[in-house]
Amino acid sequence: MGGNAFKFAGLSFPRISAALYCEVRNFATTILQQHFTHVIVPSELPSKTDFGDVDFLVSGPIDPSIAVSITPTRHPTTWNLWPVVDAIKSPAGFHTPHGRKGGKNPDIMYFAILPPDREDPNFWIQIDVKVCPDVKRFEWDVFQLRYASAAKFVGSMIKPLGLTIDNEGLYLRVQEMEEVNWEGSMVFLGDKPEDVLAVAGLDDRMVKGRFARNEELFEYLTSYWLFNPQHFAERLKDLRYVEHIEKRAPWWLSFIYEWIPARFPGYRFPSGPSGDDSQNQDLDQWYAIKRSEVREKVFGMFPAHVRSGYEEKKRVHLQGVEEARLRELIKAAIPKGDEDWKDTYSLIPPILYKPAVDSLDAIPMKGDGNGSASTIKIDTSGTVNFVGMWKKRFEKEDAKSAGTRRIERRLARLTPALIVDLEG
Structure with a gap:
């Protein structure tokens, strides 16, 4: 103002x-x-x-x-x-x-x-x-400000489909990561307005300023293949979103509250000539389908490093999740409560993945009182069974003796690696 x-x-x-x-x-x-x-x-x-x-x-x-x-x-x-x-x-x-x-x-x-x-x-x-x-980003900044920041409308629609637009450019997000590491999930695609428009399936009128009437701009913003009026119906149920858009320009409020529901009654796609209402599927299902299609379109549009960067982020994240799961399984398999046996250690052994081989031996652990025993498979070829070694030493040593302190000093110098049989 x-x-x-x-x-x-x-x-x-x-x-x-x-x-x-x-x-x-x-x-x-x-x-x-x-x-x-x-x-x-x-x-x-x-x-x-x-x-x-x-x-x-x-x-x-x-x-x-x-x-x-x-x-x-x-x-x-x-x-x-x-x-x-x-x-x-x-x-x-x-x-x-x-x-x-x-x-x-x-x-x-x-x-x-x-x-x-x-x-x-x-x-x-x-x-x-x-x-x-940065003069190299001038074109991107202009794109974000054109037509009272209409790019923010496109950004709102494509955000649940795995794409993010911010002041720096366009990103594709790794779905498996975004809930635990939003920033880390983003793969940078570029800062060219034409890339956003190409992904959305829009022509260059938004860049070149060729709209004569507001209605022409509004039709443009609701005509691309990633637009769904139900998205805004759901957003308006969120009080925080309503408070946010109330601070926007009057045209934005008129567009969301009046023009869209007039063009799409009830914030739904109009039925086909024969009453077909298939476009109005469950919104979460629509998000899932479109997100997969967007990802494949992006991989086809951008250089190969985009796909490889995406897959590498995903691989590293999933490996970390699996390592955490395996550590929990190993901790649960190690018996607790024996004299001098500790539940926690200062060192967390890294997990190294290795396919199962015939030479793996099943090492019995503590029995369950019914004659059966829990087992964990350890690849003993060229490695040391640190779990068994630690337990044996702890059982022989008196926790109150000076030997315990010597063992703890030795453990502090070790960086053990557990070789886990994934098929075990």
């Missing part, structure tokens, strides 16, 4: 007409192009008739001194913006005393200017200039 950045200054910021908006936009573009190689005003909704401020996205500083804090990583740090703020608000720029760098948003510069050729002290216009530190 225009003027929010200058509440402390006591300035007045009336909403401005489309004609005045275009005049200010053109004037500010000329000034900003003196300081940045990339300057753009993200596309607004076609039907918007008045504006609270003018938003710019810029990148590529012409003066290298303002980029001294950028680091050679995929997540550049904030620019040193104060010199460019002073330059832009100078008489050679916007000619205004009101300009500052954001506090909570340090990558945004805020300016308040008088309308061109006007001297009304009660009529100021706010200009917000968001900077993209």
Whole structure:
């Protein structure tokens, strides 16, 4: 909302007409192009008739001194913006005393200017200039801001289908990992808008700004193969989601609450000519089917390293899960309660997987009182049966003797490896 950045200054910021908006936009573009190689005003909704401020996205500083804090990583740090703020608000720029760098948003510069050729002290216009530190990601940032951040609508729909869109790019998530390690589950696909649109099956109108009416944009956003109106019906049952979207732009609320249910009554696909209602299947089932289809489409679209990276993450995760399961089985198989036998150790032996061979011997453990015994198979070829060795030593030693301390010192120097027969 225009003027929010200058509440402390006591300035007045009336909403401005489309004609005045275009005049200010053109004037500010000329000034900003003196300081940045990339300057753009993200596309607004076609039907918007008045504006609270003018938003710019810029990148590529012409003066290298303002980029001294950028680091050679995929997540550049904030620019040193104060010199460019002073330059832009100078008489050679916007000619205004009101300009500052954001506090909570340090990558945004805020300016308040008088309308061109006007001297009304009660009529100021706010200009917000968001900077993209990495010029290579400029196109991605523009994509996220076009049409009042319409990309967030697409992102909401594809999130339960295994894809994530954030400020850095597009990711495919490993389903088996996401509940325990969300960040670790993500495989980076890229930061090209056309990749998102290709996966979703949308054309390039969202990038090139070819919508003449809001309804044309809304039809576009609900026409791709990964859209399902039931998704939003379910989301609206979540109070936290409702509170979140209430903070969004008015068009978003109108789109979710009014346009979608009018176009899709009851947030359901319309039935076919013969009354076929097959599209309205159980939502969780629809998610599962589409997620599998999305994954295979991504593997076919992107280089081979995407599939191999995905499979490697999945393999490592599942191996860790299996190792944890096997450790629990081994701990349960080791008898407890014998004199000098401990339930815990400072060292956790790593599990090494090896196919079963004929030479494996079944080593009896503690009986259950009915003449039967639990067994665990250990590959003794070229290895040491540490479990048996530890138990035998513990049984022979008195826990209160000095020998116990010697054994603990020896154990501290060992890194045993249990070779487990997976078919045992």
